[in-house]
Amino acid sequence: MTKLEKAINFTKENMEKIQNRPLYHLTPQIGWLNDPNGFCEYKGEYHLFYQHYPYGTTWGDMHWGHGVSKDLVKWDYNDIAMANDTIADANGCFSGSAIEKNGELYLMYTGHINPNYGFDEDIDQLLQHQCIARSKDGIKFEKAKENPVISRELLPKEYKISDFRDPKVWEKGGVYYAVHAVKNTMNRGELILYKSKDLVEWEFLAPLFQTDFSENKMLECPDFFHLDGKEVLIYSGMPCMPEFEGTILNTIEYHIGSLDYNTGIFTSESKGYLDYGDSYYAPQTTGDSKGRRLLVAWMKKWTSSYIQLPKEFEWNGMMTMVRELKIVDGKLVQLPLKELNNYAESKLRIENEPLVGEKNIIKDKISAKKVSLLLEKMNEKVVLEIFNDTRIEFEKNRFGYISDFYNKKEEYFLEESILDEEGKLKVEVYIDLYSIEILVNGGKNSFTYTNFNVDKNINVNIKSNKEVLIRELEVFDLNI
Numbered sequence: 509m510t511k512l513e514k515a516i517n518f519t520k521e522n523m524e525k526i527q528n529r530p531l532y533h534l535t536p537q538i539g540w541l542n543d544p545n546g547f548c549e550y551k552g553e554y555h556l557f558y559q560h561y562p563y564g565t566t567w568g569d570m571h572w573g574h575g576v577s578k579d580l581v582k583w584d585y586n587d588i589a590m591a592n593d594t595i596a597d598a599n600g601c602f603s604g605s606a607i608e609k610n611g612e613l614y615l616m617y618t619g620h621i622n623p624n625y626g627f628d629e630d631i632d633q634l635l636q637h638q639c640i641a642r643s644k645d646g647i648k649f650e651k652a653k654e655n656p657v658i659s660r661e662l663l664p665k666e667y668k669i670s671d672f673r674d675p676k677v678w679e680k681g682g683v684y685y686a687v688h689a690v691k692n693t694m695n696r697g698e699l700i701l702y703k704s705k706d707l708v709e710w711e712f713l714a715p716l717f718q719t720d721f722s723e724n725k726m727l728e729c730p731d732f733f734h735l736d737g738k739e740v741l742i743y744s745g746m747p748c749m750p751e752f753e754g755t756i757l758n759t760i761e762y763h764i765g766s767l768d769y770n771t772g773i774f775t776s777e778s779k780g781y782l783d784y785g786d787s788y789y790a791p792q793t794t795g796d797s798k799g800r801r802l803l804v805a806w807m808k809k810w811t812s813s814y815i816q817l818p819k820e821f822e823w824n825g826m827m828t829m830v831r832e833l834k835i836v837d838g839k840l841v842q843l844p845l846k847e848l849n850n851y852a853e854s855k856l857r858i859e860n861e862p863l864v865g866e867k868n869i870i871k872d873k874i875s876a877k878k879v880s881l882l883l884e885k886m887n888e889k890v891v892l893e894i895f896n897d898t899r900i901e902f903e904k905n906r907f908g909y910i911s912d913f914y915n916k917k918e919e920y921f922l923e924e925s926i927l928d929e930e931g932k933l934k935v936e937v938y939i940d941l942y943s944i945e946i947l948v949n950g951g952k953n954s955f956t957y958t959n960f961n962v963d964k965n966i967n968v969n970i971k972s973n974k975e976v977l978i979r980e981l982e983v984f985d986l987n988i
């Protein structure tokens with residue numbers, strides 16, 4: 509039995525044990541999930557691969573798990589697509605992306621090699637290079653005999669082969685381009701660009717993007733795409749060196765600007781953060797046949813070191829809901845997926861009602877819900893309480909998230925205006941069994957949180973100490 513067959517069999521034999529999956533967020537079949545990989549539409553279905561270790565709920569030898577969906581809301585699985593089973597990816601098939609070429613689906617990913625087993629760890633000895641695999645049916649993948657297709661020899665000397673990963677590939681004018689995360693010899697993260705005529709032979713084009721030396725960041729999982737007449741670059745920043753752990757936050761940044769395809773240099777015109785919540789990392793996008801740019805990320809909590817996963821869980825890791833991206837006034841805006849409306853059933857609607865004190869708007873066992881809220885004349889603090897352990901506070905110039913999960917108080921505040929130009933506050937809250945996703949001000953701000961408190965009812969209350977006018981409030985069941 510091959511390593512891949514073993515993983516597929518193990519998964520099939522054990523995944524039925526899992527009875528506690530969220531309702532519309534993709535989880536691993538069993539075991540561990542991290543980054544979204546190879547997000548694409550191929551032969552009429554959406555494919556969302558993921559970094560995957562089937563045999564436990566912590567990170568391990570990276571395989572590529574494989575989610576499929578017709579509408580990006582209901583997810584199913586294909587067999588695990590890749591295991592780390594060749595010399596080129598001996599210790600992991602790390603993150604990467606997908607592209608269709610001549611009717612075949614190509615995966616481009618990082619082969620990770622760790623020759624330190626049995627020795628004292630020396631991270632400079634790690635080897636990361638780029639590989640491809642392809643498929644005619646989108647289910648079974650064959651790794652190229654030419655792997656690695658971007659090897660050590662093609663990496664300029666000023667970069668470290670130990671941190672060279674996460675290719676995001678696209679095509680323009682018959683040429684393929686792939687942007688990669690890399691660490692330079694000064695131990696700082698950069699993004700570098702390669703090009704190819706056929707996805708097999710690659711050449712180094714340029715250092716596409718750097719952050720300031722003082723930021724001390726590694727820029728993982730880059731994404732690049734064309735949207736609304738501009739080019740957009742996204743990356744996930746993490747501390748470059750272990751000694752900065754805890755002092756530098758994991759931040760997900762975007763830049764809107766333009767790429768000069770001759771020089772390979774990207775010029776940023778505006779920038780921002782993609783999400784302000786504590787559970788968001790490694791987003792990846794794809795275009796689709798409806799002309800949309802779709803976005804999905806790994807919901808991972810970075811702020812706390814205590815164990816978040818209840819003991820009985822045999823899976824660990826979820827994707828966010830899929831969202832649509834647009835550029836509005838130089839900002840990247842996230843819109844909820846239209847397909848979710850097909851599952852939404854209105855349960856409560858309030859219009860033009862003054863609120864003072866507290867009002868219960870949902871009393872139910874935990875399930876999938878959407879709450880949309882429009883408030884005007886925001887002179888007072890308005891609070892949404894969810895799950896009895898989470899408070900979301902909206903104020904004119906401040907957003908707050910306070911969670912008391914397992915009595916470990918966590919607080920987060922964003923000190924900036926979250927109102928639209930007319931001074932209105934528009935909020936959409938998407939709740940699933942273990943997550944809350946909040947889109948504020950037409951998706952200009954997004955906040956993603958996970959919450960693994962399993963002893964909970966959903967109970968949503970809205971509160972204000974002084975009178976406010978609820979212009980609109982609607983609660984929907986999401987019957988997924």
Ligand code: FRU
Pocket residue numbers: 542543559570602603618673674728729790
């Ligand atoms: C980001 C990341 C990637 C890497 C993968 C390995 O979470 O560190 O850079 O390819 O995870 O699982």
